[in-house]
Amino acid sequence: MSVSVFDLFKIGIGPSSSHTVGPMRAARRFAAELTADDTLTRVRRVKAELFGSLGATGHGHGSVGAVLGGLEGEDPETVDTTASPARTAEIRQTHRLRLDGRHEIDFDVDEDLVLHRRRSLPFHPNGMTFTAYAADDVLVERTYYSIGGGFVLDDDGSGHPVLQPDPTPVPFPFRTGTELLIHCANTGLSISEIALANESARRPEADVRAGLLRIWRVMVECVENGCTTTGVLPGGLKVRRRAPELHQRVLDEVGPFGSGTATQNSGDVIDRIDPLAAMDWVTLWALAVNEENASGGRVVTAPTNGAAGIIPAVLHYAVRFVPGMGDDDIIRFLLVAASLGSIYQQTASISGAEVGCQGEVGTACSMAAGALAEILGGTPEQVENAAEIGMEHHLGLTCDPVGGLVQIPCIERNAVASVKAITAARLALHGDGAHTVSLDKVIKTMMETGADMKTKYKETARGGLAVNIVEC
Template identity: 50%
Template sequence: MPVSVFDLFTVGIGPSSSHTVGPMRAARAFVERVARADRTGGESGLDSGDGGSSEDGGPSEDGGLAAVSSLRVDLYGSLAATGRGHGTFTAVLLGLEGFDPETVLPEQVDEALARLERTGELRMGEQLGEAPAILRFAVGDIVLHPLTLLPRHTNGMRFSVIDRAGETMSEETYFSVGGGFVVREGAEESLHEGREQRAAQQPYPFTTAAELIDHARGAELTIAEVMRANERTLRSDAEITAGLAHIWEVMEACKNAALERSGVLPGGLEVRRRAPEWHRRLSEHDPDRDPVFWQEWINLVALAVNEENATGGRVVTAPTNGAAGIIPAVLFYATHYAPGARSWSQTERRDAVAEFLLAAGAIGVLYKEQASISGAEVGCQGEVGSASSMAAAGLAQVLGGTPEQVENAAEIAMEHNLGLTCDPIGGLVQIPCIERNAIAASKAVNAAKMALMGDGDHHVSLDQVIATMRETGRDMSDKYKETSTGGLAVNVIEC
């Protein structure tokens, strides 16, 4: 189990983890390699998605940014097909300047993009603290190959830089494989070695639900406790607690920011923001959080987070941006409607949030290891489906579920998201994505409740459902996998 909870829950900007966050990380990683071309360094080939660079360095040609004369960027498959609506093109430019999706603020994005449009100049590597290579390069210079799929993954991108003598200094291919995770072509061996090393250090390594349950039973631990024990090989308990609290804070800030916005979402579909008005009406009708209104509140939270994501706001990949509203919505349910939640102390609330995120993260590991969380690879079942499954597990954990009940909750939620297609209208993460998050959040709550009514014994295992999801995604037509060439994307007129 080399994937950390902090790989699955990372802070980034919207609207897409695979099409915005991943390309920005890849572009930044490429520039870092170019910038250190006259040095040496040794890192693994794994970009874990936690905002840090972990590309394989190694000795390379003399040069660095000072030698760069020109740049070429090629985008393939889904990145090219829906990149405009997903903010891919501008994300690549920001990454080439050295911006990090983990730390960049929306206002910085706006300022940088305005400057790029005004001047037509890309300041390659400036945010890395290096003397930048100033190049004439804009969105229109990116070469698009929407019908060309590279072998490793549909979300492929290739960067190359030329020196003043017209020679290629460096050329690298990257793949954005979902949830902000990025893999560099040629780094697979070091990636595999890094994963094996991390797994060897963990007391309870797992890649299947069966292994996870066996660990929990054998050590008499909850799912959350198994995940925390593994996290301790990377961070102290204090760092784990603080990191999980930060994730929750960003989720809450994202939701609150959306409640202050009005008007329509960007992109041309003229989708009206509903969160502020819904919040006003709910606050009037339910000032004291009557449990009868629980579904209206989680609908609101899911809606708010995804409206903020659609604007390019700061969100938590959970495990992707397109599904970012589900876990915050179900976490809102856990912290407001769980038995005794109203009287929880600040510490008790913080501990419940940590339990939720750790259990959800453990389930997320299974999808990342056994299948995919990329809509471009397996359809929306890999994004919204996995998020619903993770959220159901987190809620079952907080509500006192046994490891078997937590696994059952996750299984129920995914079983009823199997086959979900990814067909965003106009390539925008708006329709059907925003409402889909609210529906999936309700499914997660119901799945947790159903699992807790039983004893954990059930006919279909989570591993079987994940295998089915993977096979369904493999068989699904490409037009239903984030290409906007099928489904609602072609049957609904953009207006």
């Protein structure tokens, strides 16, 4: 089996894939099931309960609005991101909700949507239960798990539900990095060619290419929005959006995309081009995406929302600074990144609530590093090496969002990881692909490290920076 690129990269809504996208999908699935079973019109009340990390940081991660939107039939890819906050406020004020968009019921947000801050379900920290009632009688009760990246599992009663990849037979199934490299060695194909062959078994190749370029366009739009939208991010921390100011400063100091056309730097004349000017652009692009995400804007989950700025930033770097890059290279980049991400999704975790931020930012850095290595001419072995480097130097990274918001340290963390991905790719390309620690070994280590990590460091806002910063 292998996970589709369109499962790893999903167009959605900020600020969190596990806390916003996942709950919206789960709530929507529950409401749709009520309609499909002809139960909808009998429902008089619905109760939604969020557990574990969802309960602990759901308010700061937009989970309340996501659940309400999902119960009304909204989808993360198409929901109006500008209208959602107003609709949430309206439901809270009127105590009326349109279940599946067609059946109006009483709904008291404070009573019927419960965030359990200290209770968890046994399988995964991002668990949620929805119950539909006819008067006091339970009609339907369902439990779901948001396992990161917008993926949602139904509780099948086994106690350990598993992700079911697309069942379509593909020519080159893989779960591990070793299996992927074996396919490359046996066929002489690159990782992107292996991935394209698998995707083309699911849908026409032309549709694959068009779909990937659409994902890229959304990434570009997200960067553009982040570079032009000013103000303060929502949530109470009063974090100022820095991307627009940085955008103008970089333009003034080094010119468009590092061209060196301007000569002013904080009032002092410079007579040479800053050799690290490209990194300023990379930082800007990552900040722009994650500020959009933090404000609840439209983003591409890549592979999560908390790490959504890394792949767009590194791909922007390739398009803007590497000569000769075009649509084919963009497609190859996304195919390789998704192939690497699918290994993490199938053999480990991309959930900050389960393994800490190493599973989010670390995975995205690994994906971006490997993808960049291929489009810069790397062999499959060098790509695997780049991906391994990207994760190796994120091992142990905690998820400690201040105020339960995807802002501090999440936004800057994406910028730093984007630069680190470029470094990892370039380091791997200076080698021959041979290295001591394999990608599979570092992924196994990441999962073990996450299991050993205390719960307070895994998206609960009860440890680390979340409790140690001094608020003014």
